[in-house]
Amino acid sequence: MIDPSDAPAFLAWLQARRSTRVFTDAPVPRAVLARLIEAAISAPSNTNRQPWRFAVVRAPALRTRIAEAVRAKADEIKAIIARGHHAEDYGSYGDFFHEPLANATAIIVPQYRSYPDLIANFIASGGGDPAQYATASAMQAELCSTCAAVMTLLTQAHAEGLGACWMAGPMIARDEIQRTLGIEAPWQMVGAVALGYPATASAAPPRKPIDRVATWFEDDTHE
Template sequence: MESVMREGLPSAAQMLLEQIRSRRSVRRYRRDPIPRAWAMVLLEAARWAPSAHNRQPWRFVMVEDAHMKAQLARAMGERLTADLRQDGVPEERIAEDVARSYERIVSAPLAIVVCLSMQEMDRYPDARRQTAERTMAVQSVAMAGQNILLMAHALGLGACWICAPLFCPEIVQETLGLPADWEPQGMILIGFPAGPPREKPRRPIEAFTRWIEAPA
């Protein structure tokens, strides 16, 4: 299958495919700071993502300050603790999960809080279309986030998208002092890798694809 996919591909396409295939979620980082010019390149990649109506509903909070990362990680950890206790999870496991989440956030030289704003999106009087409009905005933000992940990989950085802010958006907003319309969707942790990432298999294309072919 791999040889079939590569056959006849332009060199630029082969290089891009290799970048996509070799990207992995990296969760352990060296302490070296991310150069500001590189951080700006990440944002430049993000802003060229496709978006619904070209409204570009993404917002990014670049958190480099160690104190703020720790404050944010603690606040989210308190919510995680409460949620897991409500689920009946044993205290020992709760402590492990919260500690692991805290360490990942504070150890990353750069944490990008990825937010959604509906301010420039269309508004509809009915719930059906308004729900679709919001989904379009969420998709747009996710595509911008993917651009950041791919650019980070191209720069030799390690990155990992975590969804924790989605479970406590009001806590993230309050901790970071965000505008009311900046709705946290996730966080991208970025740094120079401290070690090789874990290898995880991908399902074969045939397992998730249906072809509707043109008539012969």
């Protein structure tokens, strides 16, 4: 348990989490990965739907297959972009799609599924028009819940001394990865998390200052 007096230290610890892209060869024990999943499923979810699943890939050949599928798609995209005007802007961007996967010793592929919108259905059953009301589907609540689960997973990874990088890049090979891991509708992958013990320390990318991202309403004079 963290004492509230330790909250500033906890914040400093949270701020020290980094996306890690280079890992040592040391395997991540299954028990450690199981704790990451325990952490993930402690996340809040809309009406406690727990709309998540996780493919936990330790098998080396399978990891290579996933990384290679992403690399192949990245190369395909690179060749297309090279024909246009953005080859220079794109640069080595595509490397960030697969390189962390290629040297990770574990890959977790989080998945979410949507459910029928309960409240929208209630409104419709009373003869109302659900389109008149923003309900859970307006915020893709199941996707949000699964992203919350991924964040708790990353936080546990930080506590375990692991490096992790949650990546959207592997989405370019979504169909191949889903087929490889047997992920079928209604489930959909939400990127992939590369995991392992960090080989190098990563620099902290700057954050926007809180005054740029938070709007405070502290009294009622704004009305």
